[in-house]
Amino acid sequence: MSKQLQKLLAMTVLALLPVASQALPIDWHGSFGVDSTLISDFRRIKTKDINTDISTNLGTQEVGLDAGKKASASWQSYVFRLAPTMVINDAATFFGELSTGYANGGYLGESPQTDKADANGAPLYYHNQSDGQALKVKKAYLELYSDTATYMIGRHTYEWGLGAIYNDGNDAWDRHASSRDGITMKLKIGNFHVSPFWSKVSNPGYTDATNTKEYGAALLYDNQERDIAFGLLYGKKSSDANSTFYKTTMNVPAPGVSLGANDITVTDLYLKKVFGKFDLAIEVPLMSGDLGKTTATTSATTYSAKAFLLQANYKHTDSWTIGFDGGQVSGHDGSTAKFSALYLNPNYQVANLLFRYNIAALGTPNQGVSVYDSYITNARYFKLRSSYNSEKWTFDSAIIYAKALEVAKAGFVAYNHTNNKIFTATTSQSDNLGTEIDFNAKYHWNKEISIGSGLGYLFTGDYFSYTNDTTKSNQAKSSLLLQINTSVTF
Secondary structure, three states, X not given: OOHHHHHHHHHHHHHHOOOOOOOOOEEEEEEEEEEEEXXXXXXXXXXXXXXXXXXXXXXXXXXXXXXXXXXXXXXXXXXXXXXXXEEEEOOEEEEEEEEEOOOOXXXXXXXXXXXXXXXXXXXXXXXXXXXXXXXXXXXXXXEEEOXXXXXXXXXXXXXXXXXXXXXXXXXXXXXXXXXXXXXXXXXXXXXXXXXEEXXXXXXXXXXXXOOEEEEEEEEEEEEOOXXXXXXXXXXXXXXXXXXXXOEOOOOOOOOXXXXXXXXXXXXXXXXXXXXXXXXXXXXXXXXXXXEEOOOOOXXXXXXXXXXXXXXXXXXXXXXXXXXXXXXXXXXXXXXXXXXXXXXXXXXXXXXXXXXXXXXXHHHOOOOOOOOOOOOOOOEEEEEEEEEEEOOOEXXXXXXXXXXXXXXXXXXXEEEXXXXXXXXXXXXXXXXXXXXXXXEEEEEEOOOOEEEEEEEEEEEEOHHHHOXXXXXXXXXXXXXXXXXXXXXXXX
C-alpha cells in the first residue's frame, strides 16, 4: 500500500472520531480477492431467443437475453475491505471498515477511462487509465468498555445464529453485511449473553413522521462446558405513515408505491448442541406484522413468513467431515391480503448455482443492483456434503436437491418469485427446482493467501421452464459453473 493511500485513509478515520485529533497507532486489517466466473446456459432453458414478452407476461420464468444471444455469461469481480482499528484508551476503541462500489467491491472493467485524445480515437486507444471509485464507509463505531457491559455506538455489523437472517459478512467472500446505525449493548451474566439494540434505518427528517427505526434484544445461553447454546432474538422494525423509504416492487397497486406505515416483528430461535464428534444447529426465523401497502393502496398487507434451517456435521477424522443441511423457506401464494415469502440473507447460500446468483441481472444488465443480490426463498432443500482438510488443501463436495413450495396453478392467482409480480396462471408450474452437484478446492498458499476453484452442475428442474403460455413452451437445460479465485486476508 502506498504511503499516500495510508495517509488518506488515516485522515478519513481521524475525521470520523469525536475526539481531539492526536497521534494514535492504527492497526490495519482487511481482505482482498479477485475471481473469474463462467456460467453456461445461465437462463436454464434451451432456447437462445425470447419466447415470451417478459414485460407483459408477468408469470414467465424466462429472463432477459443480452445482446448477441449468448447462452453463457462470464465476468470477473473483486471484493475489498480495509478495516482500521484504533485503541484510544483502556475504555474505548474505534473500529472502521472501508470498501468501494456496491456489495463490498465491484467488477473488473466497470470503471475504465480510455484516453482518446485523437478525434477518431485510434492512436491512443491502448492508453487506459482507471477513472477511480470513491471509498465507502461500511463501519464506523466506538466500543466503550464499562464494568458491566460493552457498548457499540455508530455503524456496526451484527450476526445471529447461523447467519441466515442477520449476517455480519466477515468471511472473505461475503458480499453483504447486516448493518446497524445505532447502539448495541453487550451484557454477560454467567453463561447468558444479553444484547439489546436500537438503530435508525432511515433519517429523511428530524421528526418521527418519516423515520424508520429498529429495536429489540437478543438473549443467548452459551454453556461451553456442556457444549450447548440456545437463544432468542426479538426485534421490531417500523416506519411512520409518511415514510417513503420502502417501496413496493409488485405490479399491484404499482411498482414504486411507498409502503407507508409498517410494523414488522422478527422472532428468531437458535439452538446448537455438540455430541462428541457430532454437532447439530437449528435456526427458526419467524416474521409477522403489517408490511404496509404492498399490494393495495388503501390497506396494509399482513406479513406472515417463516423458515426452518438445519446444519449437522459428523467429524469422522481430523481430515474428514460429513455434513447434512436442510431447510424450508416459505414462499408467497399470490394473495393480496397477506404476504408470506421469506428471503434469507444473501450471504447464506447452500449451492454454487442454485439461489446464488441473480440470473435476471445476468440476462438484462442493471436488472437489480448486482448479480449477487440473490436469496433463498420459496424452497425446500436438502444437501449432503463432505469435506477433506489437509495442511495445504481443502476439498468440498456436495449434492443438493430443491423443490419450490409455492407454484402457479392454472386458474388461480400466483406470485412470480423471480420478478416479484402477481399474475393469474393459465397453466400449472412444476415445483422441481433441480438437483446440483458441487465440487470446490482451495489451496492454502500460506496463512493469509488462498487460491480456490469451484465447479457446479445443475440438472435444471422444469420450474425454470415455465412460461404461463399455452401456445409457447420452453425446455429446461442443465447449467454449468466454473470459477477460479484468489484472496488474501490480513
